[in-house]
Amino acid sequence: MxxxxxxxxxxxxxxxxxxxxxxxxxxxxxxxxxxxxxxxxxxxxxxxxxxxxxxxxxxxxxxxxxxxxxxxxxxxTESTSVERELMLIRVTSEPNVRMEIQGIVDPFRASVVDVGHDSLMLQATGDRAKLDTLTELLRPYGILEVARTGVIALSRELNQTSLTTVI
Amino acid sequence: MAPQLESKTNSIGLDEKKYTGSEILLRSLVEEGVEMIFGYPGGAVLPIYDSLYDGHVRHMLARHEQGAIHAADGYARATGKPGVVMATSGPGATNLVTGIATAMMDSIPMICITGNVPLSLLGTDAFQEADITGITMPITKHNYLVRSIEEIPTIVKEAFTIATTGRPGPVLIDIPKDVSQAMSTFTYPEKVEIRGLFQPEAPTDVQINRLQQVIQQAERPVILAGGGVVRANAQAELIEFAEKSNIPVTTTLMGLGGFPSRNELWLGMPGMHGTYAANHALLECDLLIGIGARFDDRVTMGRIDKFATGAKIIHIDIDPAEIDKNVHTYVPIVGDVKQVLAAANETLSSANSSNWIKQCDDWKAKFPLQYDDSDENGLKPQWVIEHLDETTEGKAIVSTDVGQHQMWVAQYYQFSEPRSLLSSGGLGTMGFGFPAAIGAQFASPDRTVIAVTGDGGFQMTAQELAVVALENIPVKIVIINNQCLGMVRQWQEVFYKERYSEVDLSGSPDFVKLAEAYGVKAWRATNKEEATQAWKEALHHSGPAVVDFWVNPNENVYPMVAPGTGLDEMMMGDEEQ
Incomplete structure (x- = not known):
């Protein structure tokens, strides 16, 4: 744990x-x-x-x-905090699969931050699980490089449980 | 007599005089009340030694940096004041490492000053460069690399504050040579604020009431007192606490002297070489009050599952990290041991412990420490220690090395006062005893200081004989000479089928001649008669003395609990193997 x-x-x-x-x-x-x-x-x-x-x-x-x-x-504690991590990931991407990759990126609210001849660099933020999932989905295309910041987190304001679900 | 510093600095900054970094360092040390530095010079500390030449602070020139730092440590253990040691960069600094770790493990306040190469050369693998702040990170309470001359006074003030506040420990200050050569004005801060330094608060009434409540409910209570009692100067409070509550006391190796050995409530030392009474009290108690003790594996044998299993544990300690580290605590009280005990003593009443006391007394009577004291096959080391005790009435300062003789001192010297046993309990450093005794003797010139060592340990720092000879420091060096590494030999005998691998110390010098070569008077004793005579002469000799006691090499330390077994599985003597 x-x-x-x-x-x-x-x-x-x-x-x-x-x-x-x-x-x-x-x-x-x-x-x-x-x-x-x-x-x-x-x-x-x-x-x-x-x-x-x-x-x-x-x-x-x-x-x-x-x-x-x-x-x-x-x-x-995870349940009462906001946890974020930033990931940069470069995947192999022949022009014919770019649209396909874009389709994966969108639901994760990730973005393309660099485009090369045969590769794309993506930026994603979220908790660890989200970034792990995105990485797994991109793996079949060929992951060239990954850099992650490690987790940062802040506790949510105490005694305001009703608000915590909003974000 | 050393000339005094002419004037204190002017706090409103009228003193515009410029000083070198090394002068500022020494002035800062004087401001902290430092009277004695133990050290060894070298290239990177040349400026500091040049300033020392003016004689502001007394300096003991050791013959090895390890000797210097153990001497500073002995000074600190005997006085409670921080010991100050100085060494040059590179090898000078790395030679301090064992001594720093020794002090860290036993919570000894120390200020270790090292020189380093000039700032511009840091990180270039310059001559005699070592990253001593990096190296000592895990073995200091804190350390500093001084980056500018302006930082020196604040860093020194912080270092002394950190070393002596809360749980004491060593602090290292690394000063590049160009910093000690630079020039600046000098103002010493009156106090410093260190946000990250933990300072224990006074115990609350709730805590004290809880403590007393649990004591009232107990029928088989026992106190386990450790080095924290000694560090906190809390012997008087502990005696009152134990006597008012009528609770027997066992003192760890580091706690010896924290409670008088001659007190009726004392059970002896617990653990691996502890007494039957102490260990069985820990096994069968229903309340265990740990006071300034950290429940280490030489006491619990690392078998928490077999340690005080039926007991509630109260743990009083100055370091919150010790609470629940090794044992689960029922009532934790974080605080200064002296303060907590004093608060508790105000309203403390007796536990319902009279039957239990009878039980403990019964154990003490039935299973005392014992040995056959015949000197037919050489002196018995236990007898030698008992003889030291009798002739000094348990009032000497006794330092030890590590191994069999250390355990015999713990068992057979009846310490009556705190800060009297100087022993490397945590790290178990051979070569510690003799230099530590030198430091203690500097601090307490009027007390008898005995360094009990072995023929192994003595050879690790014997070069400091030069210091005691030159300065006529009347330390009495007792060598328990069994011509082997006794404790290792004992383990090889008991656990390794008598395969005595590399423990024979044949080839050691004639210690009498060695001492005499340094100009130190020396005696040898091979039986009780010689021993009595030699010790009498050595004790009454006004200068340093070495007595080489040739003891029976087959003697083992008992009782003994094998590592990995519980305190209930004590070996009481050779016949049980």
Missing amino acids: SHILSVLVNNRPRVLARVSSLLGQRNFNIESISVGQSEEKDLSRMIIVTGGDERTLNQVSKQLSKLIDVIEVRTI
Whole structure:
């Protein structure tokens, strides 16, 4: 079972190394990790997807909290959060199958961002499952390259369950 | 006498005088109350050693960086103040690694200062360059690479704050050579705010009430006190807590001295080489109160399924990450052990434990630690330790290396005061004991400091004899000499069908002659009579002394619990194998 951790860290050299080194040292598995600017000027937010049971998750959070460069650790539950990932994928695409591929891309609200002689580059966003599905559908055409950002996520506003279904 | 720094810096910035980075570093250390640096010079720290030449801070020149850092560690363990060690870049820095890991595992506050190549050469594989911040990331509480001279005061202040706040630990500061050579004004910050530093809060009434409630319901309670009690200077509070609640106490290796061994409620050390009473109390208790202990595998044997199975566990610890790490906790209390115990003591009343105390006393009487003390086939190491205890009334500072002699010290030296046993409990570092004793003696010149070591461990840092000889540091070095690596030999005997692979230390030097070559007085003893005489002379000698006790090499440490078995499967002696 995988869990999402939202970790607020100092935006300083080597912080990513500290976090990933700790996860490795404690034998915690990382499925994905993404880092970027947070809402505060000198802080970055890391979104870590990690495997393991509740107890492992608990230990990961506590051990991460011990790092001086870690300001805050929160667990994000899938049911009450918005989870997104960006994928760029280049598929083989002879001119005769382009329309067919377009037909796959549309329902996923993905878009074509580069066209070559024999290939297309697509951009897609969504949760992990959606991107996995799109990848599988494109596989028969020949996948040349894939780059994914790893998951980012934010918790939905608390006590507003009626709103959460809208988006 | 070292000249004093002429003036404190002016906090409103009137002091426009410029200092080098290394002067700023030393001034910052002085601001933190540092009186002693243990170290070894080299190219990248030349500017700092040049500033040291002015004599602001006392420096002990070790003969190996590992000796320097264990000495700083011993100083910290004996005083509770951070130990400060300094080494050059590259090999100087990497030679500190074992000592940093040793301090990290035992939660010892340390400031490790390393030089590095100039900023412009960082990352170019320059001469004596090592990425010491990268290397020490997992074995420091935090570390810094100083990138500009302006950062030095803040980083030093932060480093001391981090090393001593909450659960203590080592902090490393890596200073490129051009940073220590640069010039700037100096202002030392009064305090620093470190957002990511965990500071435990005072215990709440709810927690304290819960603690007392659970104690009242218990019939077979036991306290497991660890190194946290020593680190928190909470011996008095623990004694009051145990006596008021009438709960017996077992102290881990790191907790020895945290509760007086001569107190009636003491059960001895638990675990792999623990006493029958301590281990059976842990097995049969209905309430286990862990205080500053982390339930490691030398206590639980890694068999949580067989450890305190019928007990509710209360866990008092300063580090939230220790709660539920190894055992499931019924009542967790995160906080400073001293503060929590003091709060609990205010209203604590006795548990309903009189029958249980009788049971524990019965175990103590029936299954005491024992050995045959005949010196027919060489001295008994246990007897040597008991003799040290008797002649110093359990009041010396005793450091150890790792292995059989370490366990015998833990079993047979009756520690009465905290910060008296200096031992590498977590990492299990051979070569630790002797340099740690030097550091402790610097900190406590008036106390008897004994380094108990083996013929194996002593050879890992014996070069520091030069330091004790030169500075006339009156450390007493006790070598429990069985001419082999005793604990490894014991395991090979018990678990590897007596296939003694690479444990014979024949070829070791004559330790008496070795000591004398350094100018240190030395004795040898092969029986009780010689031992008594030699130790008497060594103890009363005003300078450093080495006593080489030739002990029976076949002696094993008992009781013993085999790894992977439960505490109920204790081997009490050789005859049981």
